[in-house]
Each structure stands twice: as C-alpha cells, then as structure tokens.
Amino acid sequence: MLSVADAYSIVLNHPLVIPAENSPLSQAAGRVLREPLIADRDLPPFDRVSMDGIAIQYRAFETGQRHFRVAGAQFAGQPPQTLADETACLEVMTGALLPLETDTVIRYEDLELTDGVAQIRIETVRPGQNIHHQATDRKQHDELVAAGTRLGPPEMAVAASVGKVTVLVSKRPRIALISTGDELVDVVDTPKPYQIRRSNTYLLQAVLQSAGAETTLLHLPDEVDTMETALRTLLIDYDALVLSGGVSAGKADFVPAVMEKLGVRQLFHQVAQRPGKPLWFGASDEGKVVFGLPGNPVSTFLCAYRYLLPWLNISLGLPDSQPSVARLVRPISFAPKLTYFLPVRLTVSQDGIWLAEPLPGSGSADYANLVQCDGFMELPPERAEFSEGEAFPVLTYPRTGGRSR
Ligand SMILES: Nc1nc2c(c(=O)[nH]1)N[C@H]1C(S)=C(S)[C@@H](COP(=O)(O)OP(=O)(O)OC[C@H]3O[C@@H](n4cnc5c(N)ncnc54)[C@H](O)[C@@H]3O)O[C@H]1N2
Ligand code: MOO
Numbered sequence: 001m002l003s004v005a006d007a008y009s010i011v012l013n014h015p016l017v018i019p020a021e022n023s024p025l026s027q028a029a030g031r032v033l034r035e036p037l038i039a040d041r042d043l044p045p046f047d048r049v050s051m052d053g054i055a056i057q058y059r060a061f062e063t064g065q066r067h068f069r070v071a072g073a074q075f076a077g078q079p080p081q082t083l084a085d086e087t088a089c090l091e092v093m094t095g096a097l098l099p100l101e102t103d104t105v106i107r108y109e110d111l112e113l114t115d116g117v118a119q120i121r122i123e124t125v126r127p128g129q130n131i132h133h134q135a136t137d138r139k140q141h142d143e144l145v146a147a148g149t150r151l152g153p154p155e156m157a158v159a160a161s162v163g164k165v166t167v168l169v170s171k172r173p174r175i176a177l178i179s180t181g182d183e184l185v186d187v188v189d190t191p192k193p194y195q196i197r198r199s200n201t202y203l204l205q206a207v208l209q210s211a212g213a214e215t216t217l218l219h220l221p222d223e224v225d226t227m228e229t230a231l232r233t234l235l236i237d238y239d240a241l242v243l244s245g246g247v248s249a250g251k252a253d254f255v256p257a258v259m260e261k262l263g264v265r266q267l268f269h270q271v272a273q274r275p276g277k278p279l280w281f282g283a284s285d286e287g288k289v290v291f292g293l294p295g296n297p298v299s300t301f302l303c304a305y306r307y308l309l310p311w312l313n314i315s316l317g318l319p320d321s322q323p324s325v326a327r328l329v330r331p332i333s334f335a336p337k338l339t340y341f342l343p344v345r346l347t348v349s350q351d352g353i354w355l356a357e358p359l360p361g362s363g364s365a366d367y368a369n370l371v372q373c374d375g376f377m378e379l380p381p382e383r384a385e386f387s388e389g390e391a392f393p394v395l396t397y398p399r400t401g402g403r404s405r
C-alpha cells in the first residue's frame, strides 16, 4: 500500500493552475501575493523624530550649553522647519520630520521647560539620539515581501505603506464540497433514529475557506446514476471536487467507480495510514482534481489537513510548510503497519518544549474528541511502541478562538 510520503508527493504534483487577479487592498487580507511588494521610498522616508521633546544641534550641547531658547515647534505632518539659531531649539513631536540644522532630540522627560527656555537635566546625550534615520529599515526599491506570501497583518501594513491600492493575488479556486450518503440529513432536519446530520462539509469549509478557496456545499445520495449526472456537471463548474464518504469497501461506496465512468483518472486509492486509509485521489485530463475523502469525520479531517490543505496552498503559490515537532508525555502503542495520526493536546513545558498528550478518542468517527485536541502526531509505520519523551512531527490545526480547558 502507498506510504503517506508517496501519497503526499502525488497530491502535491497535481496542483491546480490558478490565475492571478487584482484585489482591492481592503479585501486582500489572507490572500496569496503573486507580485513582490517593493519599497517605493526609503523606510523611513525621512529622518523621523521618535520621541516628543526638543531638537538641537549636538555641537551646542558638546560645548557645555544646557539652556536652549524654544524658537518654535515642528509637528508631525508639517513641512520642515529650520533651526536658524544654533544655540536655540525647536520642540518636536514623534513622527515629525527632523528640523533642518538639528541632529539630536532630547525627550520632554529629560528637560525642564520654563518661560520658553528648555533646560537639559541629563548628563549624557548621544549625538543623533531619538531619531529614526531615513532608510534605516529598508531602502527604496528593496523587496519588502516576496511573491508567494500570504497577506497577514504585517504584509497588509507593508502593502498599504507602499501605496498598493490593489494587489495582485491568486484567484480563489472554486471548490465543491460534496457529502455522500443516504444516512445523512441536512443540519436543519431532525434525523430519524437511523440517520445523522451531515457535518463533514462544514468541517471542510472551515479548513478551505480561511485558506483562500471559494467553497460550495452540496450533498449526493448513494445512487450511481444520480451521482454520475450531478458530478459530470460539477466537474465542469468547479476547479476541484472534494467528496466525503463512499470510498471504502461497502456495497454503497460508489465514488471510485463513478469517477472512472466520468474519466477522472485514479492516481491512488488507499494509503497506509490510520485514520483515512481508504483515501482516493484523481485528476482529469482537463486539470480538474478530485479528492475522495473517507467518510468517518476524523479521517475526513486528517486527510483535509495532511493532503488537501497543503495541495491548496501549493496551488495558490505558497511554499510547502514544515510540521512542528513535539514530545510525547506518555508512551503509546500502535501495532498495525500503518502511519498513525494520533490526536494530541499540546502544551509547552517550562523550558519551552512542545509536549503532546495523546488523546486517541474512540476512533475515526469520534469527532467530538477533536475539540479537545490541537493536532495529530505522525507516528511512523515501522514501529509499534513509542516512548515517553520521544519527539515526532505534529500537524496542528488552528484554534482561532482558543480552547477551553
Ligand atoms: N470492509 C471494510 N470496511 C471499511 C474499511 C475497510 O477497509 N474495509 N475502511 C473503514 C474506514 S478506515 C473508513 S474511514 C470508512 C470510510 O468509509 P467511506 O469513505 O466509504 O464512507 P461512508 O461509508 O460513506 O461513511 C463512513 C462513516 O462516516 C459517516 N459519514 C460520512 N459522511 C459524513 C458526513 N458528511 N458527516 C458526518 N458523518 C459522515 C457515515 O455516516 C459512516 O458512519 O470505512 C470503514 N469501513
Ligand atoms: O480512516 Mo478509517 O477512519 O481509518 O477508520
């Protein structure tokens, strides 16, 4: 059976080809840049006063002068003033341009200001102090953010500061999230005793939407002709299909057969892993990609995080990311020759080491357990015993609101 690493590399070798589009900056947070952000001016663009106080000529202080007549004030947003009299000073505010003929700023806290005269009350003054000099941070024409970066808070600030009214970003791919199964009813419905409400597509939407996909939630019954007709149209209308359920060995698991009928080439079926062993992956000659995720919710989630999300990120133009590493706080046994993705809760030790507490739950249908966890620890297939203190990769999922203990 295919290893996790081999399945992963097949998935990453079939990215979507996603065009770029211009987005207004105000709507671009979270999108992936397709152009570099270049400094249109030096950063900072002028010698910027960094403390409220007075600006002087250091020479005057050096010769022993401690009393300076206040000749005026330079506020932020004003064009430059000039200190005409070297023995005087100008009051200056944080963010103001440093007045011409001054080179040093003394904070108000280090002064006594009386009757229009500032007396310096400190012994040590460094020439050029409290000034954020032009081009200290970056120079004009420097690349500030590389193409292929997701626009997070710092990148948004950089984009605004260099005057990007619109930014070139990857278009949001259109992905259909399709649950399958006759036992599944809508969230608004009251399930009969032998039915359940469908939850996987909502889980998938939460994974993909924040990553930058445009998602639509759909449902199909376990009926070959209905599935075939609907999926034929969906393959035309969407860039990718993500199905949940119907990929295992049951008499109503029709996804692989229907995909074959529709001409979607199977690239693999089954991976040596738990959960998620029946994972199915395929692509059409037109470049459409299909994920057949196993229906058990923990399997759906694991496969979404381990394969689908990295595939979306690569398609959008992001680099592949590295997993975190944590130490087991308890030994764990797992005998099958499969990569075991163990649900874990993470904490940080006093000396800054990530610690993983195994919370295996009752199996791959126990989605309520995931609420208590922060990620999956990836335990290799060739071993059955894993000791306390051993470190393994952990695939963390974001806990935007935090988790109650
Ligand atoms: N004889 C075998 N049986 C099974 C095998 C196997 O290898 N041989 N694999 C097991 C594994 S592992 C998994 S995982 C499941 C995968 O099953 P399917 O992908 O075929 O999914 P379904 O049969 O449609 O459903 C499985 C399970 O998940 C529930 N489900 C499905 N969709 C949703 C949804 N949208 N929301 C909530 N829950 C959902 C469904 O009700 C079933 O309970 O197969 C094992 N069997
Ligand atoms: O993926 Mo299955 O969930 O291993 O149970």
Ligand SMILES: [Mg+2]
Pocket (backbone or CB within 6 Å): 245, 246, 247, 248, 249, 250, 252, 253, 295
């Ligand atoms: Mg099944």
